[in-house]
Amino acid sequence: MGRITEDLIRRNAEHNDCIIFSLEELSLHQQEIERLEHIDKWCRDLKILYLQNNLIGKIENVSKLKKLEYLNLALNNIEKIENLEGCEGLTKLDLTVNFIGELSSIKTLQHNIHLKELFLMGNPCADFDGYRQFVVATLQRLKWLDGKEIERSERIQALQNFPVIEQQIREQEKAYCLRRAKDKEEALKNLREEDKNEAEERSYEGQRYGNVSTTLPILESKDHVQALEVQEGECNQKKFKDSEDDFEFWNKPSLFTPESRLETLRHMEKQRKDQEKLSEKKKKVKPPRILITKDGKALNVNDPKLDFSLKDDEKHNQFILDLAVYRYMDTSLINVDVQPTYVRVTVKGKLVLPAEVKPDSSSAKRSQTTGHLVICMPKVDGIITGWRPTSKSGKSTVDSRREPTNQSYFTRLQ
Numbered sequence: 456m457g458r459i460t461e462d463l464i465r466r467n468a469e470h471n472d473c474i475i476f477s478l479e480e481l482s483l484h485q486q487e488i489e490r491l492e493h494i495d496k497w498c499r500d501l502k503i504l505y506l507q508n509n510l511i512g513k514i515e516n517v518s519k520l521k522k523l524e525y526l527n528l529a530l531n532n533i534e535k536i537e538n539l540e541g542c543e544g545l546t547k548l549d550l551t552v553n554f555i556g557e558l559s560s561i562k563t564l565q566h567n568i569h570l571k572e573l574f575l576m577g578n579p580c581a582d583f584d585g586y587r588q589f590v591v592a593t594l595q596r597l598k599w600l601d602g603k604e605i606e607r608s609e610r611i612q613a614l615q616n617f618p619v620i621e622q623q624i625r626e627q628e629k630a631y632c633l634r635r636a637k638d639k640e641e642a643l644k645n646l647r648e649e650d651k652n653e654a655e656e657r658s659y660e661g662q663r664y665g666n667v668s669t670t671l672p673i674l675e676s677k678d679h680v681q682a683l684e685v686q687e688g689e690c691n692q693k694k695f696k697d698s699e700d701d702f703e704f705w706n707k708p709s710l711f712t713p714e715s716r717l718e719t720l721r722h723m724e725k726q727r728k729d730q731e732k733l734s735e736k737k738k739k740v741k742p743p744r745i746l747i748t749k750d751g752k753a754l755n756v757n758d759p760k761l762d763f764s765l766k767d768d769e770k771h772n773q774f775i776l777d778l779a780v781y782r783y784m785d786t787s788l789i790n791v792d793v794q795p796t797y798v799r800v801t802v803k804g805k806l807v808l809p810a811e812v813k814p815d816s817s818s819a820k821r822s823q824t825t826g827h828l829v830i831c832m833p834k835v836d837g838i839i840t841g842w843r844p845t846s847k848s849g850k851s852t853v854d855s856r857r858e859p860t861n862q863s864y865f866t867r868l869q
Contacts, residue, residue: 457487457509459494476500484508484527487720495519506531507549510720512713514538528553529574532713534635540566552577554713556631558586558624561593572599583627585620588613592620635712642714753797761802767809773833774808776800782826793817793832800828811835 457463465473467482478498482505489510494501494517501520507529514533517523518541526542529551537560539545545567551574558580564570573594575581581601583589591597591605592613598605613620747753757763762779780789780802790801793814812832819830 458490459483459488459492461493461497464494464497479503479522481505490515492516502544510713510717517542525549532716534713536560537563539563542567543569545570547572549574550578551575554578555580556635557628558583558589559628561590564594568596570594570597573597574601576601579631580628583624585616585623588616588620589624592617638712639714642712642718646714646718759802765808768831771833773831774810774812776830776832778802778828778830780821780826780828784826786821789828791819791828791830793830795835798830798832800830808832 461475463483463486464475464478464481468475468478470480471478475497477500479500480503481494481498481501484505484507486509488506489512491506491511491514494504496519499519500522502522503525504517504520504523505527507527509531511528511531511533514528514536515538517526518538521541521543523542524544525547526539526545527549529549531553533550533553534555535557536550536555539548540563546569548564548567548570555575555578561573561575564573573590575586575590580586587600590600591610595610595614745754746756764777766775766777768775776798778800784802788803790799792799792801793812795811795814797808798812812834814832817830817832819828821828
């Protein structure tokens with residue numbers, strides 16, 4: 456659920472260089488705001504305030520906005536018009552599609568002597584018999600109601616019939632308030648049942664999956680494929696159950712009330728959190744890296760996909776490894792480890808050699824023009840026994856000009 460914070464206001468005050476004390480227009484629509492607060496302290500120069508399509512249940516904390524001319528509170532959960540007497544400059548008020556059933560609460564707007572335009576369409580009170588006549592007679596300075604201009608003859612007629620209309624409005628208000636009391640009681644009952652079911656579900660999942668975090672690493676080391684299958688099965692089962700619950704929620708008959716709007720938001724928030732948890736579970740755990748097999752054979756690995764070539768210099772009886780490391784990379788970030796059967800280059804790894812070389816006589820240099828790393832490794836007389844020589848050259852396909860990141864790359868040219 457959203458709240459009005461100083462950071463939120465500043466982010467919506469870019470047109471005023473993020474300065475809030477002198478802000479004259481502010482738009483905080485569709486922010487899931489439940490309570491109207493702080494604005495009267497931080498933005499006293501406001502003239503236009505947009506708060507439509509939120510979850511505000513009460514008009515409050517706006518009495519100090521003396522310069523406010525236009526207040527938009529459409530599509531909220533407001534049930535009563537109140538606390539606007541201090542908005543002395545208010546000329547336009549939009550309360551479209553709220554839950555205002557106390558039509559008599561518009562009498563508080565008699566203190567707003569500059570109010571010329573009012574929108575109440577989409578509220579329960581707008582369906583009352585005599586609604587328009589009651590508003591026109593009560594707010595005699597009003598010029599427009601629900602986008603329709605108030606004619607002089609209409610106001611005269613409304614004033615003449617006001618005693619009868621007022622009695623009708625009171626009776627309809629009383630009936631509406633009784634219905635709302637039942638709706639609130641039913642909504643509270645449903646909320647308690649829902650909270651109870653969620654608590655039971657969490658308790659069941661805790662008992663069922665309580666040991667996952669300790670057993671999963673064992674599965675990874677013993678049988679990585681089995682671990683992934685277990686994870687995928689649990690994710691699919693959870694996804695199917697959530698899909699059924701979602702279908703049931705959206706197809707369940709429901710009244711349009713402030714409570715139902717809050718329930719819908721809670722359901723959508725729960726869906727979002729469940730989806731995030733599901734995504735985390737779906738992340739595949741990488742199997743442990745195997746660099747050398749059980750029989751002692753080194754494996755070729757080129758994690759950063761650097762271009763390289765391995766040449767056999769028969770003239771000088773040596774192998775030449777040309778590795779296209781990043782041109783402007785600091786040489787201190789490169790480690791070279793030449794072993795009798797392989798070479799490992801760590802660009803923050805090994806390349807399997809087809810013949811044994813002399814580590815102590817090897818040299819590594821950077822090209823001053825290309826930045827490539829050139830390693831010269833003199834060969835030892837004779838061939839390494841125990842395995843067949845590998846091919847003389849290898850090639851990767853990634854652009855060698857890309858910049859390195861903080862990740863450790865293992866160019867295990869094994």
